[in-house]
Amino acid sequence: MRHTAWVIGTIGVALAVSSCEDITTQEIQSSLEVSILIEESTFITMGDTLVGDSVRFEARITEGGRSVDIRAAEFTSQDPSVVEILDANAGTAVFSSVGEAVVEVTITDPPLSGQAGDLQARMNVRVTEYVVDLALESTVTGASVDPADGLAGDTVRVVATVTKDGEDVPSSGVAIESSSDPNVVDTAPPGADVAELKDAGTSVLTIAVNDPPIPGNDPLRSTLDVTVKSFAVSLFVETLVPGSNHLEGGDTLVTDSVVFRATVIKSGDVVLKDNTSTGTRWTSWSGGTIIVMKDDSVGAFRATGQDTVFVEFTDLDLPGEPFKLPIEVTTYNTTIDVATLVLGSDHLATGDTLLSDSVEFIPTVTRASDGEERPSSIAYLVSTDSTVVSPRDSTIVKDEALFADTGTVTITARLAQPLLPRDSLLDVLDLEVSTYVVTADPTTPTTPVMGDTVQYDATVIDTRDGSEIVGPGLTFASSNPTAVRILNATTGRALARDTGSAEVEVTLTDPDLPRGTVADTFAVTDITEERFYGTFDVTTGDFGDPVILAASEVHTFTDSTKIVFPNGTVLFVDQINAAGDTIWAIVGAGTNTGQLTLSNLWANGAEDRDNVPTRITFTGQGTIADVFEPNDTFPLAHADSFTVPGVSGVFFQEHMSIDPAKPDPIDNDFFWFTLSENVTLDITAEWQQGANVDFYVCSGVNVPPDDLLGTPCQLEAFDTSTTGPETGSVMLITGGPYVIRFWCQDNCPAVPLTYKVTISRQ
Numbered sequence: 001m002r003h004t005a006w007v008i009g010t011i012g013v014a015l016a017v018s019s020c021e022d023i024t025t026q027e028i029q030s031s032l033e034v035s036i037l038i039e040e041s042t043f044i045t046m047g048d049t050l051v052g053d054s055v056r057f058e059a060r061i062t063e064g065g066r067s068v069d070i071r072a073a074e075f076t077s078q079d080p081s082v083v084e085i086l087d088a089n090a091g092t093a094v095f096s097s098v099g100e101a102v103v104e105v106t107i108t109d110p111p112l113s114g115q116a117g118d119l120q121a122r123m124n125v126r127v128t129e130y131v132v133d134l135a136l137e138s139t140v141t142g143a144s145v146d147p148a149d150g151l152a153g154d155t156v157r158v159v160a161t162v163t164k165d166g167e168d169v170p171s172s173g174v175a176i177e178s179s180s181d182p183n184v185v186d187t188a189p190p191g192a193d194v195a196e197l198k199d200a201g202t203s204v205l206t207i208a209v210n211d212p213p214i215p216g217n218d219p220l221r222s223t224l225d226v227t228v229k230s231f232a233v234s235l236f237v238e239t240l241v242p243g244s245n246h247l248e249g250g251d252t253l254v255t256d257s258v259v260f261r262a263t264v265i266k267s268g269d270v271v272l273k274d275n276t277s278t279g280t281r282w283t284s285w286s287g288g289t290i291i292v293m294k295d296d297s298v299g300a301f302r303a304t305g306q307d308t309v310f311v312e313f314t315d316l317d318l319p320g321e322p323f324k325l326p327i328e329v330t331t332y333n334t335t336i337d338v339a340t341l342v343l344g345s346d347h348l349a350t351g352d353t354l355l356s357d358s359v360e361f362i363p364t365v366t367r368a369s370d371g372e373e374r375p376s377s378i379a380y381l382v383s384t385d386s387t388v389v390s391p392r393d394s395t396i397v398k399d400e401a402l403f404a405d406t407g408t409v410t411i412t413a414r415l416a417q418p419l420l421p422r423d424s425l426l427d428v429l430d431l432e433v434s435t436y437v438v439t440a441d442p443t444t445p446t447t448p449v450m451g452d453t454v455q456y457d458a459t460v461i462d463t464r465d466g467s468e469i470v471g472p473g474l475t476f477a478s479s480n481p482t483a484v485r486i487l488n489a490t491t492g493r494a495l496a497r498d499t500g501s502a503e504v505e506v507t508l509t510d511p512d513l514p515r516g517t518v519a520d521t522f523a524v525t526d527i528t529e530e531r532f533y534g535t536f537d538v539t540t541g542d543f544g545d546p547v548i549l550a551a552s553e554v555h556t557f558t559d560s561t562k563i564v565f566p567n568g569t570v571l572f573v574d575q576i577n578a579a580g581d582t583i584w585a586i587v588g589a590g591t592n593t594g595q596l597t598l599s600n601l602w603a604n605g606a607e608d609r610d611n612v613p614t615r616i617t618f619t620g621q622g623t624i625a626d627v628f629e630p631n632d633t634f635p636l637a638h639a640d641s642f643t644v645p646g647v648s649g650v651f652f653q654e655h656m657s658i659d660p661a662k663p664d665p666i667d668n669d670f671f672w673f674t675l676s677e678n679v680t681l682d683i684t685a686e687w688q689q690g691a692n693v694d695f696y697v698c699s700g701v702n703v704p705p706d707d708l709l710g711t712p713c714q715l716e717a718f719d720t721s722t723t724g725p726e727t728g729s730v731m732l733i734t735g736g737p738y739v740i741r742f743w744c745q746d747n748c749p750a751v752p753l754t755y756k757v758t759i760s761r762q
Helices: 639-643
Strands: 032-039 054-063 066-068 072-077 083-087 092-095 099-109 119-127 131-138 155-164 167-169 174-179 194-197 201-209 220-229 231-239 257-266 269-272 280-284 291-293 298-301 305-313 323-329 332-340 358-367 377-383 389-391 400-403 407-417 426-433 436-440 453-455 458-462 473-478 484-488 493-496 500-502 504-510 519-521 525-527 546-550 555-564 570-576 582-586 594-603 607-609 612-618 652-658 668-675 679-687 692-699 716-718 726-732 735-746 753-761
Touching: 032 099, 032 119, 054 072, 054 099, 054 119, 072 083, 083 099, 131 201, 131 220, 155 174, 155 201, 155 220, 174 194, 231 305, 231 323, 257 305, 280 291, 291 305, 332 407, 332 426, 358 377, 358 407, 377 389, 389 407, 436 504, 436 519, 473 484, 555 582, 570 753, 652 668, 652 735, 679 692, 692 726, 735 753
Parallel strands: none
Antiparallel strands: 032 054, 054 066, 054 092, 072 099, 083 092, 099 119, 131 155, 155 167, 155 194, 174 201, 201 220, 231 257, 257 269, 257 298, 280 305, 291 298, 305 323, 332 358, 358 400, 377 407, 389 400, 407 426, 436 458, 453 493, 473 504, 484 493, 500 525, 504 519, 546 582, 555 570, 555 594, 570 582, 594 607, 594 612, 652 753, 668 735, 679 726, 679 753, 692 716, 692 735
């Protein structure tokens, strides 16, 4: 755009020059036209005379429509602070500041015809600039932000308004180039139009306006002083239930009615107090499922769970709105353990709530939200059946009870602490009090024979479910150990020891009741039949076999003890020890199968007992194998057989028998021998049955068996009564043969008689 001034008139007349915008013309009596133009500026072309622009003024003369060359001209500025002429002849200048200045040109060549002075022209130049107005608006709240009253934590966008001469000029956005204190206002990343208000303080922002352009090809810049102030929003909740202090311990509990409060402090000044809800609006994220809002700030905890309460400040624009208060509505989980008060009892550890126990109820309370254990105590106990579980007097002991009877009850334990806001905390515990029942087996023999082993059995039942206890610990005891002796107190094995009666009691020892005894008594055991129950090392054998018989606890032996077989045959007793508890004997001739009977026993040091059957059954046949019994076997003894060991120095002893079943000839025992020297012999025969056994020493004419009895026979006769032994001495001279003959003379037994013959040299 060219700004031109025309001069029309006579030479020597000065022309009035208009401003850049308005050009006025004054006509004079001349045919010359003089004009001033501003050239060489893009901004001038756009119609802008802007501070900082470099321009060139040009003068032009025309006469009659034809240009007149100007050979010399000089430009001046009436206000160099606004328009500074750099080269007066060339017309170069710079717009230094906003304002108005008159630029004048004086043309000295060519001179004006007919004029005394130079030709002049003037131009009024008004220099302007772009005015940048910067503002902030919050990207969080969307509200405008006073740069002098920013809040820490906010993020702001810089907004620029560009005007010229009071008119808006379109612009294409801004870029924040720097912050004088990034700790206060953080502009990262540079070049963006947003910044974060980080901390209290003051920072200067340098702002570049991208459009419109300005002279010098630099962006249009401006600065903005930003003051950031700190602020804090505190949200909390208070219970509306009088006397509740659980919120002081951090518990937001179900059933509570509450008020939500907020405190806002800006730069240390309270702008909203916590004791009023004016200017706030509270909402629940769950919409009333967990926290129900009753008005703007009052609510109630309806159920457990996570919820968030939001608050909006209707009178404050705060970054971060709506502010939220996460709340976990919780409750207490309770468990009630039962512990025995009986020292050493551990049955509750195995789940047994047993009759007669004194117990303590122990509460454990944990917060449901995090499992943290809370101090707790019981206020009192309530039992649905105090005859089964009887709580102690709650004014004295609040958490103890007695298991008074079997049955099922429900125990309600009301806690003294902790408490819910509108309800006392309680727990319900179902208990089944049981016991053990010991039942003595009624099929146990009640009339055993003395000497029998008796097995007492018992069954233990758990009344809780009727199940039988496997492998219980039992103890069996007899009221009369003399009659019934317990051999094994844990298994119930016993001995029918002696005649008489006894009661056997079985007591449960494991599992046991906390207090008291579980026991049962068997039917009375009566022992009326007497038996010998010693030991017998041989229960079968032939004549002459050794036998050892041991006494029992009740029966011991006497010198006259007899052991009789069922057919009446007597076991020959060789020896009884001094204590009377062991007999050494041999199997008698003619013994038969069956039960032995003992006579002349000493019972418990009290009296003799006869005809006592034993538990021993003899299964041998008692076959006679006696070489000195002529009616049975041959050959008979001869001198060599007798003298081989040496009659003069060796003891001779042999068991013999007389069998009444051999009457013709009468059963005899004898043997013969010869002597090479004179000798005196002691001869003894002994037996233990009623009989009269005689023996004779004879001299034979012929050796047996040709002359069995010999004549003359009787050299010496030994006669005895029915009770042996019979002893005699006889002196014999060298020669022989001699026969020693034994037979039964009178009162002979009806069964074979066993006797022992002993011959020794004096």
